[in-house]
Amino acid sequence: MRLEEKLYTLRYKKDEESHLSINDVDKCIECEKENGNPMPCISICPANVYSWEDNKIVIGYENCVECGACRIACPYENIHWEYPKFGKGIALRYG
Ligand code: SF4
Ligand code: SF4
Incomplete structure (x- = not known):
């Protein structure tokens, strides 16, 4: 099954507020210069x-x-990550 097909099996319930945020936007500019x-x-x-x-x-x-991969991959630990509020976010369509 292709990734796009797998993603299609998820159902999203949008939270009004982002559960992801950047701690320091200047670090991202530095990161872009270093990593491209x-x-x-x-x-x-x-x-x-x-x-x-x-x-x-x-x-x-x-x-x-x-x-949760982005939080681990960020070399500056610059991503604040939480689960979406209860009942929001993803749900599996078949299971
Ligand atoms: S990996 Fe981290 S520091 Fe780099 S752009 Fe993404 S959030 Fe910013
Ligand atoms: S947790 Fe991070 S890497 Fe995983 S889907 Fe969400 S934003 Fe992308």
Whole structure:
């Protein structure tokens, strides 16, 4: 099964507030200079949550599949990550 097909098996209930945030946006600029684009958070995220636009990181948190990989991959420990509020976020469609 392709990744896109697997992602289709998830159901999303959007939280009004992001459960992901960046601690220090200046660190991302440093990270981009050091690692180039794509930076680690962009490379590792299976759901394309992160993008780099106008010299800053943009987070499309609504698509997050809650795997936690970005928090581990960020070399600056610069991602504040929490589970979405109870009842929000992802649910499995078949299980
Ligand atoms: S990997 Fe971390 S520091 Fe680098 S751009 Fe992503 S959030 Fe910012
Ligand atoms: S937790 Fe997983 S899906 Fe969510 S933003 Fe991080 S890497 Fe992407």
